[in-house]
Amino acid sequence: MVQNQGESGGKRMIMMAILGPSPRFLSGISYFTMRLSNALAPGNRVTAVLFRNMLPTRLFPGWRRVGSEITELEFDSGVRVEEILDWYNPLTWAKAYRTLRRQQVIVLEWWTSSVAHMYLALCLMNRRKVPVVIEFHEVVDPLEQSILPIRYYARLMGTLIRRRAVRYVVHSDADRSLITTHYRIPEEEVTIIPHGLYDQYKVFGKSEAREHLGFAEKNIILFFGLLRPYKGVPTLIHAFEELPGSLRSESRLVIAGEAWEDQESVRLARSSAYAGQITVIDRYVEDREISLLFSASDLLVIPYTRASQSGVAHIAMAYGLPVVASEVGGLVESLGGYQGTTFTRPGDTRGVVEGITKVLKEKKNYPVPEELRWDRVAERWEELCGDLVKEDGPGTSQGGDRS
Structure with missing residues (x-):
């Protein structure tokens, strides 16, 4: 007893x-x-x-x-x-x-x-x-x-x-x-x-983080997390390819995370006509590098086709980063109250293009949701x-x- x-x-x-x-x-x-x-x-x-x-x-x-x-x-x-x-x-x-x-x-x-x-x-x-x-x-x-x-x-x-x-x-x-x-x-x-929130990661200055990672571009667009078919990474790659030329030329897409059932996205990124502006980190990313990646980035894109939740989004919110996310499942509720969220339809390449363009034009961070502490x-x-x-x-x- x-x-x-x-x-x-x-x-x-x-x-x-x-x-x-x-x-x-x-x-x-x-x-x-x-x-x-x-x-x-x-x-x-x-x-x-x-x-x-x-x-x-x-x-x-x-x-x-x-x-x-x-x-x-x-x-x-x-x-x-x-x-x-x-x-x-x-x-x-x-x-x-x-x-x-x-x-x-x-x-x-x-x-x-x-x-x-x-x-x-x-x-x-x-x-x-x-x-x-x-x-x-x-x-x-x-x-x-x-x-x-x-x-x-x-x-x-x-x-x-x-x-x-x-x-x-x-x-x-x-x-x-x-x-x-x-x-x-x-x-x-x-x-x-x-x-x-996953707020346990260190925050570096943007310039310091980019210098450490070797990123020289004006804009850093991040996808982070395990690569699985429902994560919608091909939609993001196609959206990056369709960005307005001047915007794309001064941007880098970073795809960071182990490819589990989705080696096709890795192949798609590496065979892209703009592969020189796409960084693929096909391995598990350790904590210090997570800190550097989120500190260096201007936004996170999570173009999932389905989702109960996204721990990755809770890292981005802890950094106050803008998030371009598919309007699916639990993401609608968890990100709906976050001022930095731009929703798109799942699989909508044009919507992701517009979301990225909007965020990079505004270039600002957002308040951390206190209710998620x-x-x-x-x-x-x-x-x-x-x-x-x-x-x-x-x-x-x-x-x-x-x-």
Whole structure:
């Protein structure tokens, strides 16, 4: 039985565990797990339970960098870190549950079904003794949907795990509508908590950053993030080629990020008639270089054809950069209140041309959205978790089984 933790400054202290990927398998979800854990640590007892070996290493598209120390972000000292879950070892799952059973709330970060068997095992051991909250970063992963056996596996395992949760968190109203219809989850069980800013990166002077990167052009147009088919990079390349001649001649397009399922965009950029003005960084970009790229750039373009959310946009907003974005999914909500956003239709090359031209003509930065600061995000989480915690310790499921 977990003892009542009392209150801190009028706010009840909550014992919670957040499950996500270790920095060994570094990705946007790793960063998110660290930032959320750190934001909740003041005034609460937070344990980060991490996947040490998330899946067979060679199946991870960025397997060559697994285990490399390529981020400067760390868990705060107030977060207890248990990096113990191995995909192949049920003993590590049992060890993890010994930690989870002492919590008042368990938060599962959901972004891939590759960890579903571990989530399910932990949920079965839990037997609804501690309330489970699932936070969705991907409602439906496009790669998993494209491979028939994985699609069926993801559907089955996802159903079994969702039945064992009592609340669900998404980052936008669009995602709430999607999961309530796709997974038949009652709307009242879904809470919208926005994605926090990725404001952990250093800000360099624009001239200093450009000199370090070797960029001499007047205008720097940035695409950043993993290259996947739904990211719409070909639309951006074609838009760059169609910029007015004088504007294009004094501009550089930078495409930075590992090409996972989208090697075609790399080939398209390198075979472009303007390839000399296109920089392709086809690898994982480390933190210091991220700082330099965003400090050097005049705008970020995210021409996605679909999106639940974009962590990359939350880096750009932290820098006050203008963003030219497709009007799709959760981007409409997360970027809609940001003064620096210009929306275009997905796949609309002409719209991207007009958006880039407008931004480069105005050349200004924008206020950082205060509502996306992590202390604000933490308040929303504390409100949700507080509702789930009973005065005498862990609660039981309020939802029951759901098909």
